Amino acid sequence: MLSCSPPPSIERARPLLGTVVAVRVRGAAPRAAHRAIEQAFAAMSEIHRLMSFQEHASDVSRMNREAARAPVTVHPHTFRVLAWAARLAQLSQGLFDASIGGRLVEWGILGSPTDALPDPRVSFRDIELGSARQVFFKRPLWIDLGGIAKGYAVDRAVAALHACGIRSACVNAGGDLRIVGTEAERVAIRTTAASSDVLPILELQRGALATSCGASSSRIHGGVRVSCHVSGRTREAVDARTTVSVLAARCVIADALTKVVLADEAAAAPLLHRFHAVAHVHHPDHPGSGWRQVGARQ
């Protein structure tokens, strides 16, 4: 039946932010849709350029090389993400901590940005955000904005789509995604379970979803399994078998909260509540389906 046919949708994808980023626009004329998608990609490219750990000229690389010696002035976007990171680090008492770059380099997950290794005892408290977008490190440290920057990039892409008059869309940066409009999207969640008789699907309408899995980039380092997800507080790898999907209003929050839940599920509950966020946590040892919900729904 014609009335049941979905509105026309146009989707394009590019390699960005270390993953495949897809933008899907619904219900817009093709020319307007392509123009808006182009703007969304441009917004995400800018975030990639500013916050990449590997690119020499990025704000993150400049800070990692120079901010322990003298304050580094960064782009307003970078400063905003650093402010989110600082707030989440404070609220989570260090469970979320962007100063873990040194650990990820040590484990071979990120490439070393400079020859001099950072101080192993650093924390988010060593990152000072000053006036006029200046950043200063009290001790040599390497900041990694990886996931939270990806979440922020998705939020920027959504803002770009809004500015182009798009009312219905989905932006997905490798699992950090945000949905615009009234139409519900269904998202398959990949867990670490080797085999399962159920397929977890999150049905989401208007909002952001981020999924982090303890096994991401998993490898053995010094006889211990490590991954790109580190508890900001203990500096140890989180449980590789846990998968966390967080639903929140903004993707930058959703992504950061996945790290907090991975690090300490119980401690994360009040923080999820504060941001009106909810986490679905999968672990093969959880009873029943392996899934449980943490946090309050709005």
Next chain:
Amino acid sequence: MKARLLLIPLSPLALAAPAYAVTYLTVEQAQTLMFEGSVLTRDFRVLTPAQVQAIESDSGVKVADAQLNAWRDGTGGWFLLDQVIGKHEFIHYAVALDANGAVRQLEILDYHESYGGEVHLPAWRRQFIGKHHGSPLQLNSDIKNISGATLSCGHVTDGVRRLLSTYALVLASAEH
């Protein structure tokens, strides 16, 4: 924000790990998008062993396929169609080069992902997440997203480096 978690029972015949496959653009759609208003002329080549070797040493990337799928426009620009195969992914993508051989645009045409060896099987390429029963959801058409392990794109970056060497060593030099 409104959301709910659904646990869809999978048929025992379904693949255990969800695989992800999506088509974004056809070759024709990508050509129209990247070269609107231009006439593209097909100019396919088969790279000689010497060219393959030169490209590999210049780019540091292995040439898996000697077939070069290239189209030229009237102003010296090129539309190149390429594919990369990683451990877990199979990606077709298109690159538009300007008359100076610089990348003007890159679009991923399709992305197929799997865990295991099924990537080369046509049956796998047709399926999306897995067969199921007992659910009103049409998995193949309703679920366009996957959230979890990050989709890999490193091979596309390598592929573009290989294509830029191919342009410099094969396409650009042939014009002089």
